[in-house]
Amino acid sequence: MPLTKALGQFVSELSPNRLSAEAKHVAETGFIDCIATMIAGWGEQAPQILKTVLNPVSGKATLYFSDQTSPAPEAAWINGTAAHALDFDDVAMRGHPSTVLVPAILAEGEDLNASGAAMLVAYVAGYETWAELVRRDKGFHHNKGWHPTGIFGAIATAAACASLRELDAERAAQALSLGASQSAGLMANFGTMTKPFHAGRAAHAGIMAARLAEAGFTSSMDGLEHPQGFLSAVSPAGEVDRGEAPPTLGKEFQIEKFGLSIKKYPTCYCTHRAIDGMLDLVASNKVRPDEVSEITVTLSENYATILRNHTPQTGLAAKFSIEFAMSCAIVAHRVGLAELTDTFVQRGDVQSLIGRVSIETNKNYDPESSGASVQDQVSIRLVSGETLIGEPVTHARGHAKRPLSEDELFMKFENCLDVGKSRVPASVLFERLKGLEYASARQITAA
Secondary structure: OOHHHHHHHHHHHOOHHHOOHHHHHHHHHHHHHHHHHHHHHOOOHHHHHHHHHHOOOOOOEEOOOOOOEEOHHHHHHHHHHHHHHOOOOOEEOOEOOHHHHHHHHHHHHHHHOOEHHHHHHHHHHHHHHHHHHHOOEOOOHHHHOEOHHHHHHHHHHHHHHHHHOOOOHHHHHHHHHHHHOOOOOEHHHOOOOHHHHHHHHHHHHHHHHHHHHHOOOOOOOOOOOOOOOHHHHHOOOOOEOOOOOOOOOOOOOHHHHHOOEOOOOOOOHHHHHHHHHHHHHHHHHOOOHHHEEEEEEEEEHHHHHHOOOOOOOOHHHHOOOHHHHHHHHHHHOOOOOOOOOHHHHOOHHHHHHHOOEEEEEEOOEOOOOOOOEOOEEEEEEEOOOOEEEOOOEOOOOOOOOOOOOHHHHHHHHHHHHHHOOOOOOHHHHHHHHHOHHHOEHHHHHOO
16 A cells, blocks of 8 residues: 555554554653653743743643643644753654654643553554654765655654544545644754754644644645655665555554664753763763873764764754764763753853764764764773773664663653753653543643
């Protein structure tokens, strides 16, 4: 069956009894981590400016678990921007799936008074749609200037919201094409407020796509695979599979295979393996900043392209700077929300070390991790002439193959809720979300 139609049929037929325990666990983790980063990020300038400009009227959807409400489309837009504002949200499939899917599902779920079970199904519908599109192109979308979160997220969220609204196969397929025409997000805007805007806008696009399709708004039934459709349009080299859907669609679930990688650090995920290596190196050698002559980081050419800010002066820009990540790890012995501030980035000792970082790139790409080298590695040359070499890092802490424990996940959750001054205690909300399948959207967001 052609791809757009097949995905529409998959979305319309997916039900709770088809989800494995592992699929539900990954989706639940996506809700937990995204809601944490949403609450932590609500006070950032990007969501606050967006809220001011949109000036939404009160509605059925909650804004970042506060006592403020909004219509669902605007809530998804604002909450998605908040969830991605700190760049602390989870990672999979070349982007950040939960920061788009969860705000839309939660907002639309509140509007519809959806069950937790239906929201988990919607999440899996969105994840599988995203995964199916990503697997069809071996190219690295970042290199063409696309932000995968924005371009894939709009379609995946359309699938999720079509699932929540229980659209039939034809209207679900049209929702996907509507989402595809709203796909957007440019790499050039990384390190600015526009990067999290990509996530929020994709969440909003998905809700609108499903609502419009339900109301009879038409779109192409081959919007994904047409020669002038989504896959061709965004393909980095034009080497993309536009063929029919695989027979495994809806039978083998990619969410079980790839899962989610949970961030330990509020920086671009391309920095995380190197941060792990540097933190381990300085912990075992007790290196002081004034002892460092040069820092060398070895990573992929693709990662180096993404980490474009070589002399950052703001916390926002520093999220996309491997030089800052290395300097921060040595100066603070951690890389956390407290360090991603303009004041810390501009400190003299931090800026001095930033100037001592050199980058070595390679094209030894990991076939299982798009854009990444097989491993990243760091080394420090000391003023004394001695060179300290870190262990190669294949998977960052929190990676789906190196997952956080439940205690570690809760520690991050609690820290984020403290930063965001949550009106719901962390322990209470964490337990609610662990039992998401048996709750409703409105019970989850209640004070």
